[in-house]
Amino acid sequence: MFTFTVNGKKKQVDAAPETPLLWVLRDNLGITSVKYACGVAECGMCTVLINGKARRSCVVSVEEARESDITTIEGLPDNHPVKLAWIEKQVPQCGYCQPGIMLQTVDFLSRTPNPSEAQINQAMDDVICRCGSHPRMKQAIVLAAQMTAKQGG
Ligand code: FES
Numbered sequence: 001m002f003t004f005t006v007n008g009k010k011k012q013v014d015a016a017p018e019t020p021l022l023w024v025l026r027d028n029l030g031i032t033s034v035k036y037a038c039g040v041a042e043c044g045m046c047t048v049l050i051n052g053k054a055r056r057s058c059v060v061s062v063e064e065a066r067e068s069d070i071t072t073i074e075g076l077p078d079n080h081p082v083k084l085a086w087i088e089k090q091v092p093q094c095g096y097c098q099p100g101i102m103l104q105t106v107d108f109l110s111r112t113p114n115p116s117e118a119q120i121n122q123a124m125d126d127v128i129c130r131c132g133s134h135p136r137m138k139q140a141i142v143l144a145a146q147m148t149a150k151q152g153g
Pocket residue numbers: 035036037038039040041042043044045046047056057058059
């Protein structure tokens with residue numbers, strides 16, 4: 001039995017220790033916003049925040065995640081700058097990749113509050129959006145950084 005917190009709520013899950021967190025979130029807890037694509041940490045679609053850090057849940061075991069604080073896209077408040085900027089810039093097309101990319105952005109901006117274009121390009125270099133939303137995604141990251149600065153960080 002493994003215990004952790006998901007979006008502020010304590011959860012207990014009975015799973016084999018090596019089970020990827022991705023499957024526990026989706027199959028045991030029904031959080032299907034966490035998407036599966038490559039399964040080998042190459043695309044970013046399964047990204048969640050674990051203790052505030054963006055992690056690819058397809059390669060994190062439930063054992064590794066035990067006792068941690070996990071955030072999925074549902075755990076970000078509606079007035080979070082990343083959510084507001086994503087809406088303002090109308091980033092998603094099909095939407096499949098977006099929860100993971102938005103959570104990667106939250107982690108990135110927490111470490112890089114005033115990113116340069118080069119830093120944004122580098123940070124988003126390892127996420128795959130098959131719909132090609134990268135240009136809007138990058139605009140939204142700039143806007144989210146500006147909004148965060150206005151809110152006082
Ligand atoms: S499904 Fe985890 S990084 Fe692609």
